[in-house]
Amino acid sequence: MDLNDADDLAAFREEARTWLAANVPDEPRPTTPGPALRQFDEEWQRCQYDGGWAGISWSTEYGGRGLSLLQQIIWYEELVRAGAPETSVFNVAFAHAGPTLIARGDERQKSFYLPRILRGETPWCQGFSEPESGSDLASLRCRGTLDGDELVISGTKIWMTNAEYADYCELLVRTDPAGDRHHGLSWVVMDMHVPGVDIRPIVSIDGWPHNCEVFFDGARVPVGNVVGGIGNGWSVAMSTLAAERGPAFLDTRLSSVLFVDEMIDHARSTGLLDDEKVYADLAELRAEGAALRSMAYYQAATSDPGSSSSETVAARNFFVQFLGRVSRTALEILGPDVVETSAWTRRWLFDLSEPIAGGTIDIQRNIIGERVLGLPR
């Protein structure tokens, strides 16, 4: 433990801050679904690409910026501080698809898909969950049947975030019908615009269609789009999930930390900060927010990049607990204003997805119990 920064992080922070101050879009991200949303995200991504800030965690060999973990943390801190857009239709492409292609794709796949992601041209979505396969992903049934040099896809995927904006999907299908659970799966790059792909948005509890259900009915995809080899889908999918390690989702977490500042301001303006309980609740949220941030620094300093993602699971658990308390306090501060839809009520409702998306927190606690602490199944 020391305060020494080997690679001049203060200068890096200044560079990031200066660039963001000059380039973060002035207008807010559209608040209604539609083509303008994708266009907004494309332009912001292109702007980051032109500024040399696309693919911050990707290695420079593949056109990324190749930042160290500490630099990535600082980038996210500055991103949130600058009020940059909090989400994007490119999230899956950068956090999952790109890193998976880099780890397991062949040269053709890498050279075709990666630059198009970096330049902000092709949003991706993830096709893992199915109506009958949620936390139990390995039970998935969506078929990919070999027909000549094509796979014919039949089945249903669900909870595909931003699928209606995506050009490609990282699709996990069962290519060997005899394969049981983790066996006989393949990870394939699916073009979302071919015939036989029917995308139906699902409206979430906040009134926004975050996710889609997608029906594949004989949609065809070249066998050459399989990444990591036919039948190796489970291990490829796990490398995708491993890409979620590191500070990839830190901006969302830090945004919640800064939301506590907004809550404090609001409580002060209404006089509610004089209420002992509200004051105490907000102070404890400040403390937890600080811990949330230092977890990222601790993980960056101590984890072996090739090790298990147990620390990431633990950080997500703490974040989810934190969010629950943020929501409770926000509702208390809102008081009767809660009956009217506002940015705060939208945040409260959206945050209810955090303990679910990416694997329910209940299963994640099992994982900590079993894989980290060694408790029996």
Added chain:
Amino acid sequence: MNLAPSDLQNELAAAARQWLARELPVARSRDLAAGHGELPDAGTWTRCAELGWLGLGLPDACGGLGLGAAEEVMVFRELGRGLAPGPFLASVLGARAAATAGRADIAAAIADGSRRVALSLSGRVLDGRAGDLLLTLDENGAVLDEIVEDAPLASVDPLTRVSSLVRATPLLRVEDALLLSRGHVLAAAQLLGIIEAVRDMSVAYAGSRTQFGRPIGSFQAVKHRCADMAVSAYAVVGQVGQAALYVDARRPAAAFQAAAAYVVAARGAVRSATDNIQNHGGIGFSWEHDAHLYLKRATVLAAAFGPLRQAHRPLMAPSRHEFE
């Protein structure tokens, strides 16, 4: 900022852990407490001083090792884990207060173990006797007095001596707003050790205790409580390290970071130690089992600087949560 402990820091912790397990296990502390002897006895206290634990962060001129808060937290984490009895917290803070006040002689006497420093808590004395020094912290600094007379009180924690202060003579006053923050950091490190200890205790029991033909750790209700303890430890460990570094460097956010470490550690430790009793069922409720000692120590540490809500003030002081 690098929050990974260095080899030296890890070695300090490992040595402390081994020494405590060998020389001052909980069973021995229980015996000392049951015999109404000193907590710990003079010989043990002197050996802790010889190991350097009371002067890690003190300058050489005051009999210290010239290290920093980052090293202190590594040792205090082990003191928490091992439920070591004795006025470690107040002695380390008291030595620093004396050094800051220019009283190298007093600082050195504390560091070599010849003078103990008790903690003053709203008219009470924690871990002190007549002849000891008494540290009273506030938001601007601290006062060191000499205890002339105290009267024993019934302590909630068998391994903490509590008495009421009858008479003391003033010794010195020092202005240092970060002294309380140092206290927050050291207490947070002890509380972290407690979280880790009860986590390991619960995991060991849940893996071996069988009911309905299976280890109780296979039941999600128990497993999830254990997982929550692991999450709590993980949330605290980085924050304690960061706060230690900030306090040593006297950064503007030092008091904020230290209070954050203390509050998160206190909440996590009290909850984990409570859950640990539940995980153990009936035996966890028994005096002979150590589970209650961890809860009681965590509770004392969470109250050691006054009501926990006093630590909220530095958390609410900045208008923005700065990321620097």
